[in-house]
Structures are given as structure tokens and as C-alpha cells.
Amino acid sequence: MLALLSLIPGIGTVVQGILGALFDAKVRIVQAKTGADRDAAVGLLKAAEVEAHERTAALAIIAGNKLLTLLVIAFATPLVLYEWQVIVIDKLWCGALSLNCSTDPIKGDVAERAKTIITFIFGAPAATTIGKMWFARKGQ
Secondary structure: OHHHHHOOOOHHHHHHHHHHHHHHHHHHHHHHHHOOOHHHHHHHHHHHHHHHHHHHHHHHHHHHOHHHHHHHHHHHHHHHHHHHHHHHHHHHHHHHOOOOOOOOOOOOHHHHHHHHHHHHHHOOOHHHHHHHHHHHHHHO
């Protein structure tokens, strides 16, 4: 499909312009959130992109190993079931039938474990977070 699109004259220029505008918008958003200059914001975005590629490689390693995949499923299943209870049963089912259903929120050590599991499975935007922490200290 991409090869077919490359046969259309000027399509590469249009795509490159759209991607450039999208990147500039991301840079402006990072600048607004962190208060950084343009070069620092570009560096943060590039670091976040590198981190995303590394995270994808790590997920590929997990997916290639049956034992690691089963381990991730074993840790994620209780959280998925809990979210199913909260969203499907409490919100949708009980809401549609006007019943009074509520599940207590996850808190304490269980919430920290859930956060760790989710961060392990899906990753965390650490480069952007570190950048925000770095630029937030400028005013101090």
C-alpha cells in the first residue's frame, strides 16, 4: 500500500508536512507542560521515542517466551477481573437496572502493586516524567 502511495506525485511532501506539523505540536505541548525551551522539548520527545522502542523490544521478548507470557497473564488477570467488576457490573449492569452497586476502590499496598504491574506490562513515560521533574525545579 505504501509503495502504491509513493507513486502518486507529491504525496511524500504532503505526508512529511503532516508529520512535521504533528511533531511541532507535540513539541509545543511538552514546552507548555514543562516550561522547557524548544531544544530541550525536542530532546525529551526523542528520549521518549527511544524508550518506547526499547519497551516494544522488551514486550517482544516477553511474547516470545511462554513462561514469561504466562507470568504476565497470572499477574494481570486479577486486575482485569476487578476492572470488569467495576466497569461492567457496577457501572453498566447496575446502572442500567438502577441498582445500587459499588465496589470499593483499590487502595494501599494493593494499589501500589497494581501500579507496579501495569507499569511493568505497559511501561511508563519515564523520559517525559524525568523531564517534567527537571524543569519543574527551575523555579526553586
